[in-house]
Amino acid sequence: MSAAMIKEFRLPDLGEGLTESEILSWKVAVGDTVTLNQVIAEVETAKAVVELPSPFAGVVAALHEQPGTVVEVGKPIVSFEVDDAGSGSVNGVSAAPAAEAVGAPAKREPNLVGYGAVVEASGRPVRRQRAGEVPAEPVSAAALPAVAPVAAPVSAPVVGPADMSPAGERPRSTPPVRKLARDLGIDLGLLTGTGPGGLITRTDVQNFVDAGAAAATAVPAAAGVSGERETRTPIKGVRKFTAAAMVQSAFTAPHVTEFLTVDVTPTMELLARLKSSRAFEGFKLTPLTIAAKAVLVALRRNPTLNSRWDEAAQEIVQFNYVNLGIAAATPRGLTVPNIKDADRMSLLELSTALTELTDTARAGKTSPAELSGGTISITNIGVFGIDAGTPILNPGEAAIVALGSVRKAPWVHNDELAVRQVMSLSLSFDHRLVDGEQGSRFLADLGAILADPAMVMTMV
Template sequence: MEFRLPDLGEGLADAELVSWTVSVGDTVELNQEIAEVETAKAQVALPCPYAGTVLELLAQPGDTVPVGAALIRIGVAADAAAAQPVDAAVEAPAERQAVLVGYGPEGEPVSRRARAATTAAPQADSRPRVMGSDGPEGLGNSAPAGRAAATPAARRLAREIGVDLAAVAGSGPLGAVTVEDLHGMRRESLGSTVIPIHTAKPATPHATPAVPPMRAGGSARPVPAERETRTPIAGVRKRTAAAMVASAQHIPQASTFVTTDFTASMELLEHLRATPGFAGLSLTPLALVARATLAALVDFPEINSAWDEDDQQIVTKHYVNLGIAVAAERGLLVPSLKEAHGLSLRDLCAEITRMAGLARSGTATPADLTGGTFTITNVGVFGVDSGVPLVNPGEAAILCLGSIRKRPWVHRDELAVRWVTTLGLSFDHRLVDGEQGSRFLASVAALLEDPLTLLGRV
């Protein structure tokens, strides 16, 4: 039987094969994880819809595989139960159902009746789950018996460093092991030599330096064994590069900046953190900037639009899916907060924390990482005053938040030390004129200078 790459959601046309967890000749069980693929910057573990023996691997790590293309050939066991029809599979126990969202054992779309039956069926398996279906926090299919639950990135890292996942206590959703859980294990296994963790495809083994030689004077400094290290362009880096090239080539971009007094906003944040309504939440300046941005977008709908080249139309969105740029170990990810225009400041805090956590742990789904209409990037966390980010394709603008620092500032005609930050806006000049972009940015700055005015905009 051939297992073909299914549509993993959002109508994506292809996926990149990251790694195989099986080899030719291996025996696989139904729903056993056999591969990891990456699509729309989300890494997904693929379970096998057949039980049998691996006859042939039809794609190699790094290959871009179209949806519907064959990935692997499985010699199905004589037990016909492993290849039963879709509707019959729904009646099987929960641990024997195919787990790819919307697909049954034959890789064909599951009927509405079958989906309803699957949804209504009780979850008999309460073991920790790994990414790839629609479970809590983006963690779906049950781990096969004897396999520890882990995110795909953590599973691959564990193989690289020789750590038994069963011996690691997971801190992820439902006890899944994450990359962060393996940090200490790796340092312990390598002694005093700490090698950077790579969650993308590793470079060739010979590029890893040996024990660092001693320099003159007795000071030890690592000297690479090779003069160059070549790493395949793959995964998040490959997809980010494609998006940025498309942005630079096809979007005529302009930028504008404003430096603003953030003191009142800092005082408001400090006050709110001490209130019961924000107990247990991470209330950051980014959340308040997001709330001010959402309020300003109401007055400037052109900032929340898109250019449809095919139909020669400007598409104005009457909803905001707010993208938040996150620096994850795998690269830059932009999860989007769906319907963010309806979220309160408290809800924004919770959603930003949740989505950033999913992105950093590698458990964000393709749906989490697509569909954004406006993006905020916070370069201030790196101590940078400002930046000129590129507009994401399909959006009209991106807001850049710089570092918030105490600086000399003229306040009420006197020199004072105030909290100050710089906001930057990059925008698609086909959609947004310089006047519109500048007025929008000034509106956001004004709301942050006097954040109590947000009370009338929520």
């Protein structure tokens, strides 16, 4: 007869080196019997809501964190009572391979959703050292890489020659930290590293972001204790990440915004014909669908708007693909998931991708991967009845297009005054990357397509 034993499940890194997540809700209670891969909790990272599957089959022995608690990666969140006969740990915290000996290099065992805490050969998790903190006891180099205060996925090297360049050259940091800095539009050369040997850590980047946000949005603290006349909500999760990213974008990239009002009556007529077409039966077609396709066509003639400014490398990165971001308002705040390789899609495929993207975003199920790697974005402010705006660039992108509402208005058509359907287009771009001429040509091409969809024939 097999004996029962207790297994701990530690919060894993849910992607891109994220250091913490908030427990939104538990799907199980103490005493519940769970199966392998059964969803046991919902957690929110800085980017998305993620479901956590169980790495064990057994009985829930304890829930270590309450909903609403922000938990660091590697900290125990739930314990299971499992059968000793099948107790091999997916999380890797409680059971280490028998072949490992004391003093063997620390390793990160895979689990179902990411990678957990670094584990010593003894099976004891290594405590994460905060930036500037002195360890309570010596930790061997084999147990904890000297330059990795934040655990990175095993697919990415912790450190390499490019990360260890001499002083005066490329700032020293790990690949996940450099990616975070790029996404937020931060020049690592402006930061002072607090990690070992001056290494720039994720905490250093976040502190820089927080300092910028505080300087831009500081207001006097309200006197007294909050009462019934006001409601206070903690700034965290998606809202905190979005706010920090927008502040950095506004204060890093020199924004320029241009406007163009277009007679889109031919586009709306085309949309009506497509909806009644048998080829598009069952597909959701909207002005956004046509506008998104028009943006992709205009980018072919104006590729500079599909690029990124790499401050650390002092390079302009030209993308030869388009990951089209679509700004989406969700109950947890603004997110900008993107459609990978949208430039390779037909109108039917783009319609399907847009429908799936918006449905997933509204349900709060967008994954971190869908929120990363965008190259240009669209925000459809027209759905709120807004005509035009000055959208802020998504960090790491050179341009964003705002689509205004389609309205009936008096318009000169064929030298006569007529009632037409018009739309205002707003284009914000990074003037470091895009000259005024290039931005204007892109906006003119986009407007020409929407004013006369047949113009696509002259552009492809």
